[in-house]
Structure formats: C-alpha cells, structure tokens
Amino acid sequence: MEKKALGVKLILVQVIILVSIIIGYEMLMRKKTVYVDSARVFNEFRMKKELENNFNSIQMERKNYLDSVELRLKLTGQRINESKTVSDGILADFDMQKEEFFKRKQEFEEMDNSLMKRYNDQIWDRIHQYAKEYGAHKRYAYIFGLTEASSILYANEGEDITQEFIKVINSKYEGR
C-alpha cells in the first residue's frame, strides 16, 4: 500500500516537473512585444546628430552667401535711390541682380528641403535596419515606435526599451 502511494507521488512529481519545463520553455520562447519612443530614438541617434551638423554647416554657408549678396544689393539700391541720374543700363543690371538673388534664394530653399528629406530618409532607413537586426536577435515579435500621433494609447513602462535601443543603434552605427 505504502509502495503504491510512493509510486503515485513519484509520478505526480514527474508530471509537475514536466509541466514546469513545458511552461518554462513556452515562456522562454514566447515572442515579446516591446516599444521605443521614436522621437527620442531619432534625436539621440548619432547619425542624426552628425547629419544635422552637416546640414547646419551647409545651410550656414548658403545663408552667408545670400546675406552678402543681399547686402550688396541693398547698398546698390541705396546708391541708386540717392543719385539723381541713373542710366537705364545700371537699372537693368540692378534688376537682373535682384532677380538672380531671388532665384538663387529659392534654389537654396529647395536644395535645403531636399537635403533634409534625404538625410531624414537615410536616418530612418538605418533605424529600421538596426531594429530589424536587433528584433531578430532578441526574438521580439514587434518593436513598436511610439509617437504622439500613434494609435497606441497605453504601454507598460516595463516594455519600454528606448534607452537600450538607443545604445544598440549608436554602437551599431560605430560598426560594433
């Protein structure tokens, strides 16, 4: 009788261990859903900071050029206004310079917009690529990007991997 009871107990223990292993394995293999604060990831990504510096220096060069042309135009305009007789040739030349200035200004604005778009696309492409690699490595089912406009209204803070993800993408960007 005692032997039978012991046997039943042993089977019970074995079943409990087996169930625990199955549950443990299931939990270990379960793919997790995490999220990052997209704006923070973007702003703290080293690539963004570098390209922003590039963009600012290019924009500054263009602005300096336009400022100097504008100043020259203002001085010429002032001289024309102050002088009593101005030849048609000087006026035509002045108008042409003004037209050239506005054309160049518009060109620079378009180039700035296009460069900013190109840089933004490059940065997001890179973030997506690194997210893909990191997500696969960590076996995540999804990495959601939270923005102010996103449709996710609540997310548990425990699933927030923003800080860790920023560290990973900056490290990957350095080739590590």
Place this chain on the structure above:
Amino acid sequence: MKADNIPLILIAVLSLSIITFLGCSGQKRVSQEEYITWVNNAENGLVQEQVVGDYKFSFQYLPAEYMALKELMASEIMPTKPVFDSVLNNYRGLQYGVMKIGALIEGGDVLKQSITSEAEYFERIQYYTTIVPRDIFIVKGNDTLNCAMHHFERTFSISSFNTIMLGFENNSDSNDQIVVYDDQVLGTGKISFFISREALSNIPLIEF
C-alpha cells in the same frame, strides 16, 4: 625551508612565468595555408559585414603579411623566409583592406542599383574610380588615417558585388580601428566597420 632550495624555487617560478607569458602572448604560429584561412575567417574579427538599404557592405582587414603571402602564392614562388621578407618590405608602411559592396536585389549591380539615368551610372564609375578615397578613412584613437591608395574593380554585372582594394596610412598605436566609409552616391550614409585591438593582436605569425 632550506636556504639551498631557494635558487631552485626561483628558477622554477621564473620558468613557469616565461612559459605562461609565451602561452598567453596571443600570437600563435601557423602554416601559410592556415594563416590565409585565419585571416579570411569572419569569426576572427578581421571581416565585418553590414546591410544598409539595398546594399551589403563588407570590409576585410588584410595584414601586410597576408598581402605578401598572397603575392607569392599567386606567382607560384616558394615562400621561403628570405623571399617572404623581401616581398613583405614592399607592403610595410601601409595597412590594407578590401571593401566589397553588393546589391541585395537579385541580379543587381551596385553601379546600376536604383539609378534613374545613364549619367548617374557614369557618375558612380567616376566616383569609385577616382573620388572614393576621400570618403574612406580609418579612425584609430585620436588619429584619422587617410586612404593612401585604392583600386576599384569593375565586374560588368558578372558579379553582384564590387571590390575596392584599399591601402591606408599607418601609425604605431595599438588601438581599436574604425574603418569609415562616408558614402556619397548610394544614399546609405556613413558605414563603419569596427576592427578590435584584440583581433589585430591575435593575428598569428607565419611559420616557415
């Protein structure tokens, strides 16, 4: 402890230290074939890969010894130590690497991938044959080591990747190295490859 035993103990400790030092110095000696295999093995840290956008970039650090050995192997000259040393002298002073850029789209050609005009195709050829050294460099500690020589191999769509052989300035630092390719034509942005100090110090010596 007897005073007579002290010299013996000192000798034993010294011998043990020398053996330990030699054992831990990291640079093992391998045959010529093993050396080539070691350098080509990505697990040893001299080969780095990255996928960005539609392109796959890889960089392989090539020690001067590798270059010399490859040259001798290609010319089918028996690489004895004196011959090897004389060839190696030609490679000293620079450090070498090979960068491969591949198109991920099947049948893709790096020079043609995502281009919108024929002019863009020629612009890429011009870039890779002449301008690219300006955009590839090594960051080692506080130094930037410029690309001193390069050779771009065209594959005429036979292969899905293009190869650029590179030679960089060298310095005596034993720091980690970050090889930077600041792309200007593919639209990927900057790509970095990290070659660790450990990987460099683990490069084996060639046995003759």
